[in-house]
Amino acid sequence: MAGSGVDYPIVPPALMSYLKIKDSAEGYVLPEVGYDYADLEPHIDEATMKLHHSRHHAGYTRKMNAALDAWRKSGENADLASKPIENIIQRVDDVPKKWQRAIRNNGGGYVNHAFYWQNMSPPSDPNAQREPTGPLLERIKANFGSFDALKQKITEAAAGLFGSGWVWLVEVPGSGELQLLTSENQDNPMSQGLKPILALDVWEHAYYLKHKNDRPSYIQSWWSVADWRKVGDILAAWNATQ
Numbered sequence: 551m552a553g554s555g556v557d558y559p560i561v562p563p564a565l566m567s568y569l570k571i572k573d574s575a576e577g578y579v580l581p582e583v584g585y586d587y588a589d590l591e592p593h594i595d596e597a598t599m600k601l602h603h604s605r606h607h608a609g610y611t612r613k614m615n616a617a618l619d620a621w622r623k624s625g626e627n628a629d630l631a632s633k634p635i636e637n638i639i640q641r642v643d644d645v646p647k648k649w650q651r652a653i654r655n656n657g658g659g660y661v662n663h664a665f666y667w668q669n670m671s672p673p674s675d676p677n678a679q680r681e682p683t684g685p686l687l688e689r690i691k692a693n694f695g696s697f698d699a700l701k702q703k704i705t706e707a708a709a710g711l712f713g714s715g716w717v718w719l720v721e722v723p724g725s726g727e728l729q730l731l732t733s734e735n736q737d738n739p740m741s742q743g744l745k746p747i748l749a750l751d752v753w754e755h756a757y758y759l760k761h762k763n764d765r766p767s768y769i770q771s772w773w774s775v776a777d778w779r780k781v782g783d784i785l786a787a788w789n790a791t792q
């Protein structure tokens with residue numbers, strides 16, 4: 551089999567379900583946010599959420615579906631083409647060249663934003679955890695020293711990322727180590743065989759309406775809606791069947 555030799559972890563259906571990623575006869579469906587566009591106010595504004603989800607995420611969805619459709623009709627690398635999008639993103643380097651850029655960018659955009667919505671919750675959510683607790687906190691301490699140290703690292707990585715991209719917290723399969731990393735454009739760490747559990751979108755479309763070019767103030771706002779209970783849920787979903 552072609553590929554980089556990376557041993558890709560199983561992506562459990564429970565994780566896709568948590569991320570509200572769904573296939574249908576007409577192609578993949580735009581994942582629901584799970585709360586109203588205005589619900590993250592005053593931290594993330596309604597207009598930004600509406601544009602981000604109903605235009606940007608919908609656009610990635612539409613273009614990904616079109617690329618998948620054209621690729622599947624071509625019959626090239628039909629084995630990979632027949633797989634669900636999460637497995638295609640893992641092995642994006644094996645997508646035929648003609649569709650690889652479209653799948654990397656739009657398939658990545660499709661999956662990445664599903665993580666992003668589910669990593670946040672309304673300020674009024676009684677179940678929200680604005681800081682990690684329990685076993686997740688212990689693992690963060692073991693890998694980063696303290697939650698404050700991780701928070702500082704995420705904030706610095708997000709502020710310092712050049713151009714458009716993402717900041718991720720991932721679990722490394724095997725060692726179980728938690729790592730912080732950044733990706734450019736819509737690249738997803740699943741393509742490196744990793745298990746993303748936290749996604750912070752630092753594309754300008756995530757903040758420009760409200761914050762203009764002040765990315766640090768957006769990052770500060772994002773901390774008010776980031777939900778560590780959901781990070782823990784995603785980590786548990788990754789490992790539920792293994």
Ligand SMILES: [Fe+2]
Nearest residue numbers: 606751753756
């Ligand atoms: Fe985005």
